[in-house]
Amino acid sequence: MxxxxxxxxxxxxxxxxxxxxxxxxxxxxxxxxxxxxxxxxxxxxxxxxxxxxxxxxxxxxxxxxxxxxxxxxxxRGTLYEEAIGRLQSAGLTYECFCTRREIQEAPSAPHAPQGAYPGTCRNLDAAELEYKRSTRPAAIRLRASVSEYTVRDALHGSYTGAVDDFVLRRNDGVTAYNLAVVVDDAEQGIDQVVRGDDLLPSTPRQAYLASLLNIPVPEYAHVxxxxxxxxxxxxxxxxxxxxxxxxxxxxxxxxxxxxxxxxxxxxxxxxxxxxxxxxxxxxxxxxxxxxxxxxxx
Missing domain, CATH: 3.40.50.620 (HUPs)
Structure with a gap:
């Protein structure tokens, strides 16, 4: 390749x-x-x-x-939906009905980064799901099993960052960046990602998602x-x-x-x-x- x-x-x-x-x-x-x-x-x-x-x-x-x-x-929407479908079949997603304001105001775990999802909708029962589905559309979140992940960067060396239950598909149906970029890079055979270092904090999420999808993690250089x-x-x-x-x-x-x-x-x-x-x-x-x-x- x-x-x-x-x-x-x-x-x-x-x-x-x-x-x-x-x-x-x-x-x-x-x-x-x-x-x-x-x-x-x-x-x-x-x-x-x-x-x-x-x-x-x-x-x-x-x-x-x-x-x-x-x-x-x-x-490339079909590719994104296929990836979400694979994660859903593996039990690695759940529906989320929270607004941004609710997420910001909810108590979070100690040392969690600002805006990290606190897991409010992670374990809704059938009755709660039925009610919430009647109130607003659902986003699809990853059911993460780790709280952090480590990547290797050509300029920054070993970098460990937080991983939460991040959004895969927004409640308006638009695929979230963290999923799209992982799927796109894999499908295009991209094994080297050079981008601004403002994106380094989101990289552990993407590398973790790639591991769940059995996708090779690219070489990173955050400039x-x-x-x-x-x-x-x-x-x-x-x-x-x-x-x-x-x-x-x-x-x-x-x-x-x-x-x-x-x-x-x-x-x-x-x-x-x-x-x-x-x-x-x-x-x-x-x-x-x-x-x-x-x-x-």
């Missing part, structure tokens, strides 16, 4: 320089290890009209190319984010941070690309040129501060 890496943006708006830097790193990791590189649009519930086309254009503009056709999650001058994760509100806004402010795409490469200790030029100097072991582990446009027209 061909091994692969990937970049999987949500089409909720334009990519900013932090997203583009992560895409470049995912491309460099994959190409430097002889993997194919795939692009998947994670459009289950955050799609904005026209955003996908702009994202693909901007990725191509900085030199990120991909193999094969773009895959979209909204075309540092790009932050503003206050040390806060970069966002559109920070001004000119997309390629279009930066170009309008006087910073062309080639200069943006070179600044992103310099932040990784790589020489300016095309990504193919940077690939020759790329060493995964040399990837910075600290967040990078984006200084924005300086001395421009």
């Amino acid at each position: 061909t091994l692969a890496g990937r970049f999987a943006p949500s089409p909720s708006g334009e990519l900013h320089v932090g997203n583009l830097r992560t895409a470049m790193l995912a491309w460099l990791f994959a190409r430097s290890t002889g993997r194919t590189f795939l692009l998947r649009v994670e459009d289950l519930d955050r799609a904005r009209a026209g955003a996908e086309a702009v994202q693909l254009r901007d990725l191509a503009a900085i030199g990120v190319d991909w193999d094969g056709a773009v895959v979209r999650q909204t075309d 540092p984010l790009v932050v503003n001058s206050d040390g806060v994760r970069l966002a559109k509100r920070d001004g000119a941070v997309t390629l279009a806004d930066l170009d309008a402010a006087g910073m062309p795409v080639g200069e943006v690309r070179d600044r992103l490469l310099a932040s990784l200790g790589l020489p300016p030029g095309t990504l193919d040129q940077a690939l020759a100097a790329f060493n995964p072991a040399g990837v910075p582990t600290a967040a990078w501060v984006w200084e924005g446009v300086v001395n421009k027209r």
